[in-house]
Amino acid sequence: MKVTVLVRPKVGILDPQGEAVEGSLRRLGFPVVGARVGRVVDLELDTADPVEAREQVQRMCAELLANPLIESVEIEIPDAGGSQA
Amino acid sequence: MKVTVLVRPKVGILDPQGEAVEGSLRRLGFPVVGARVGRVVDLELDTADPVEAREQVQRMCAELLANPLIESVEIEIPDAGGSQA
Numbered sequence: 001m002k003v004t005v006l007v008r009p010k011v012g013i014l015d016p017q018g019e020a021v022e023g024s025l026r027r028l029g030f031p032v033v034g035a036r037v038g039r040v041v042d043l044e045l046d047t048a049d050p051v052e053a054r055e056q057v058q059r060m061c062a063e064l065l066a067n068p069l070i071e072s073v074e075i076e077i078p079d080a081g082g083s084q085a
Numbered sequence: 086m087k088v089t090v091l092v093r094p095k096v097g098i099l100d101p102q103g104e105a106v107e108g109s110l111r112r113l114g115f116p117v118v119g120a121r122v123g124r125v126v127d128l129e130l131d132t133a134d135p136v137e138a139r140e141q142v143q144r145m146c147a148e149l150l151a152n153p154l155i156e157s158v159e160i161e162i163p164d165a166g167g168s169q170a
Contacts, residue, residue, distance in 0.1 A: 007125075008127065018126075018127075021126060021149070021150070024149055025128075025145055025149060028145075028149060030141060030144075031130065031131035031132065031141075032128060032129065032130060032131070033129040033130065034127075034128070035126060035127065036126070036127045037124060037125070037126050038124070038125045039122060039123070039124060039125065040092075040093065040122070040124065040125045041103075041106060041121070041122050041123075042093065042103075042120065042121045042122075042123070043110075043117060043119070044119035044120070045116065045117060046116035046117070046118050047116065056116075059115075060110055060113075063113055064106070064110060
């Protein structure tokens, strides 16, 4: 089963990469008001159960994929909708 | 208007970050078959027209946000659905 995890810097957390992207886009003439950069992690899991998959991915996020102090996580599982964590 | 851009390494393109994540998750005991890591860019644009927004973001991707040789881009615009490019 394929699962997509979006890891973003939380609101209020400094995001130098986003600031660089915003500045560069403005210099190129694009009317950008803000830009934030995070990571997308596409996982192929050895399970077909969406409930089990979500549980596993939540543990992966806690143990490796994200820093809960400064990052928010969104887990997208097919046939199960997305969720904010 | 908020727009989300997902930039991923194309199929077949080496992804050392994804390999590192996959290896680390396996060592932690997770039954992961594959992992690929890309970027998520959240943009706030100075336009309310979804068609204009998509056009602008496609140019941003071509000029700055992605390398079309090795990366694929998915643009998510509210009220307009997603698109692969």
